[in-house]
Amino acid sequence: MTIDEMVDKTGEWLKGKGPSNDVVISSRVRLARNLAGFIFSDYMPKSMAEKLVGLVKNAVDNSNYLKKHTFFSDKDITLLDKEFFKERHLISGELVEAKRPHAVCFTDDEIVSIMINEEDHLRLQVLQSGFNLVEALRLIDVIDAELENNLDYAFSPTLGYLTACPTNVGTGLRASCMLHLPALVMTKQINKVLQALSKMSIAVRGLYGEGTQATGNFFQFSNQITLGRQEEQIVNDFEKIVKQVIEHEQEARIALSNKRLTKLADQIWRSLGILRSTRIISSGEANSLLSLVRLGCDLGLIKDLNKNKLNELFIVIQPAHLQKIYRTELPVDERDEKRASLIREKLKSVSL
Amino acid sequence: MTIDEMVDKTGEWLKGKGPSNDVVISSRVRLARNLAGFIFSDYMPKSMAEKLVGLVKNAVDNSNYLKKHTFFSDKDITLLDKEFFKERHLISGELVEAKRPHAVCFTDDEIVSIMINEEDHLRLQVLQSGFNLVEALRLIDVIDAELENNLDYAFSPTLGYLTACPTNVGTGLRASCMLHLPALVMTKQINKVLQALSKMSIAVRGLYGEGTQATGNFFQFSNQITLGRQEEQIVNDFEKIVKQVIEHEQEARIALSNKRLTKLADQIWRSLGILRSTRIISSGEANSLLSLVRLGCDLGLIKDLNKNKLNELFIVIQPAHLQKIYRTELPVDERDEKRASLIREKLKSVSL
Numbered sequence: 016m017t018i019d020e021m022v023d024k025t026g027e028w029l030k031g032k033g034p035s036n037d038v039v040i041s042s043r044v045r046l047a048r049n050l051a052g053f054i055f056s057d058y059m060p061k062s063m064a065e066k067l068v069g070l071v072k073n074a075v076d077n078s079n080y081l082k083k084h085t086f087f088s089d090k091d092i093t094l095l096d097k098e099f100f101k102e103r104h105l106i107s108g109e110l111v112e113a114k115r116p117h118a119v120c121f122t123d124d125e126i127v128s129i130m131i132n133e134e135d136h137l138r139l140q141v142l143q144s145g146f147n148l149v150e151a152l153r154l155i156d157v158i159d160a161e162l163e164n165n166l167d168y169a170f171s172p173t174l175g176y177l178t179a180c181p182t183n184v185g186t187g188l189r190a191s192c193m194l195h196l197p198a199l200v201m202t203k204q205i206n207k208v209l210q211a212l213s214k215m216s217i218a219v220r221g222l223y224g225e226g227t228q229a230t231g232n233f234f235q236f237s238n239q240i241t242l243g244r245q246e247e248q249i250v251n252d253f254e255k256i257v258k259q260v261i262e263h264e265q266e267a268r269i270a271l272s273n274k275r276l277t278k279l280a281d282q283i284w285r286s287l288g289i290l291r292s293t294r295i296i297s298s299g300e301a302n303s304l305l306s307l308v309r310l311g312c313d314l315g316l317i318k319d320l321n322k323n324k325l326n327e328l329f330i331v332i333q334p335a336h337l338q339k340i341y342r343t344e345l346p347v348d349e350r351d352e353k354r355a356s357l358i359r360e361k362l363k364s365v366s367l
Numbered sequence: 368m369t370i371d372e373m374v375d376k377t378g379e380w381l382k383g384k385g386p387s388n389d390v391v392i393s394s395r396v397r398l399a400r401n402l403a404g405f406i407f408s409d410y411m412p413k414s415m416a417e418k419l420v421g422l423v424k425n426a427v428d429n430s431n432y433l434k435k436h437t438f439f440s441d442k443d444i445t446l447l448d449k450e451f452f453k454e455r456h457l458i459s460g461e462l463v464e465a466k467r468p469h470a471v472c473f474t475d476d477e478i479v480s481i482m483i484n485e486e487d488h489l490r491l492q493v494l495q496s497g498f499n500l501v502e503a504l505r506l507i508d509v510i511d512a513e514l515e516n517n518l519d520y521a522f523s524p525t526l527g528y529l530t531a532c533p534t535n536v537g538t539g540l541r542a543s544c545m546l547h548l549p550a551l552v553m554t555k556q557i558n559k560v561l562q563a564l565s566k567m568s569i570a571v572r573g574l575y576g577e578g579t580q581a582t583g584n585f586f587q588f589s590n591q592i593t594l595g596r597q598e599e600q601i602v603n604d605f606e607k608i609v610k611q612v613i614e615h616e617q618e619a620r621i622a623l624s625n626k627r628l629t630k631l632a633d634q635i636w637r638s639l640g641i642l643r644s645t646r647i648i649s650s651g652e653a654n655s656l657l658s659l660v661r662l663g664c665d666l667g668l669i670k671d672l673n674k675n676k677l678n679e680l681f682i683v684i685q686p687a688h689l690q691k692i693y694r695t696e697l698p699v700d701e702r703d704e705k706r707a708s709l710i711r712e713k714l715k716s717v718s719l
Binding site for chain 1: 629630632633636637639640641642643644645646647648704707711715719
């Protein structure tokens with residue numbers, strides 16, 4: 016798949032399907048892996064980094080599951096391409112900045128992605144639409160095993176998989192879910208929830224992972240402890256916690272609907288009205304307004320907007336996507352205008 | 368004409384026609400008149416007030432120009448009816464509150480209205496669309512002369528027409544114009560303009576005359592001096608001053624369009640977007656948003672909304688109109704919902 020072909024579509028995980036998709040946008044499991052006999056990425060000489068990229072490419076090419084994949088080494092892509100991948104949650108901010116030889120590989124449906132020479136030699140990731148960590152774990156285990164047939168992972172019988180950062184040692188697994196929590200925010204319960212999660216070693220981040228702020232009432236939760244427990248156990252424990260947050264959000268939505276539906280409906284419809292009419296809009300404001308529109312869809316107020324289209328909008332209005340769509344570099348001012356124009360176009364058929 | 372028949376239409380003066388209708392909504396001339404041999408309204412016994420209403424009714428019935436008129440004495444109408452007339456600028460707030468026998472009479476096109484037993488025995492008013500004081504003065508002189516054929520006005524050769532309040536003695540004339548000055552407000556020049564006007568003895572009021580605040584960037588200007596000058600002179604002097612304000616506003620609009628059209632266009636379109644989507648809205652907020660939409664029409668941004676329809680909206684969203692339209696008494700909360708619903712209905716065909 017070429018990058019131009021990617022512009023007109025988005026990944027399977029954005030389809031708004033899967034369990035609890037009213038609250039959970041996506042579920043993600045990632046594994047950190049390193050190769051025996053190679054220095055960790057941060058300290059690796061250039062030639063070794065290139066050799067490593069080649070080795071992983073070979074393993075990927077021999078994988079059955081990854082048959083339909085696209086592989087880009089850093090030499091094949093621009094900074095804008097990498098920003099574009101980041102906005103699609105295929106790679107991390109750290110890989111965008113990386114100076115050493117590195118690469119990224121993902122399946123055409125964008126469910127599986129592999130970063131090569133990020134913090135670890137390999138970062139495997141599986142994304143699922145909705146609340147579906149079990150399927151993500153099942154899939155990543157298949158891919159991990161296939162790659163291991165052709166790669167010699169650094170593994171210690173006592174510590175488990177070795178990783179560049181000790182917080183990842185053991186299973187190298189991290190599970191995360193992207194949740195949409197507008198009702199907990201509106202009813203001012205969110206801080207209590209976040210404090211409780213922090214006590215349970217759950218990290219909270221924004222739409223784009225580490226170092227980003229929550230915008231548009233989107234919160235990414237992930238487990239912090241990877242050592243000394245089995246993969247299934249980690250995922251199960253994390254799932255139980257997320258489930259409670261989902262239930263809290265759903266209860267808060269019912270309470271909001273019962274108590275002050277007209278006021279809430281007004282906020283939701285006005286958000287749609289602004290999005291359908293704006294001529295200049297920042298991505299932050301667009302996220303906040305789209306968040307309310309999403310709640311409006313989930314509450315059954317807005318009926319003629321499908322969730323896939325809406326989920327996509329959160330992605331395609333990001334800076335790199337706008338520049339890919341309009342096929343030109345855009346300064347911030349112009350982006351705000353193009354963003355407004357794109358949103359109007361995408362929402363023009365939604366009744367007010 | 369019955370009040371129910373009035374609900375579905377508005378006065379001729381709201382048609383958005385006439386000179387400088389981009390800035391001037393309407394022009395108004397009023398005359399204060401009192402009858403010789405009658406005590407001023409405030410101190411008049413009930414029987415005398417009733418007699419006076421009868422005398423004026425007879426004079427109106429014998430007027431040629433006022434052939435197509437409607438005459439309501441206070442016994443024929445409710446408080447809500449009077450609020451409804453006030454919102455249409457047919458009567459004043461003072462007449463709404465009046466306890467003594469009183470009446471109102473207006474032509475079916477709502478261009479001419481006569482209040483009986485307001486502060487003065489008679490208050491004649493002519494309203495014109497746009498900046499058209501000359502025509503208003505011509506018309507009011509015709510009507511005044513016709514009434515004088517059947518009424519004995521209190522007139523002093525030295526003072527002129529006698530009035531209850533000395534500020535009206537002389538011609539009893541007041542000229543006023545309702546101006547829409549969004550660009551002077553946005554460019555923060557409005558206070559300078561208002562200060563200059565105050566030095567020239569021009570009074571500034573809101574949409575509904577004495578004691579009301581300017582909302583929606585609408586300002587009612589009127590002359591203060593009526594003694595010692597001819598009617599034509601008063602109107603000419605006032606006209607010259609208003610003309611300067613109109614020119615200032617038009618220059619400010621051009622400056623705004625040149626300097627930051629995209630930002631301004633964004634504000635204007637968002638206002639339309641909110642009006643087309645809101646579920647609860649106060650009349651104050653609606654006025655402000657409609658004001659920006661009006662500017663958008665005048666700047667040629669919004670093309671498919673005619674000015675008559677827009678001018679009407681400012682009137683029909685007022686509390687008494689809403690209650691007349693929905694044919695029921697409405698508490699404030701419900702009014703805000705009905706107002707939103709009416710605005711959405713009226714604007715649904717305007718493209719965003």
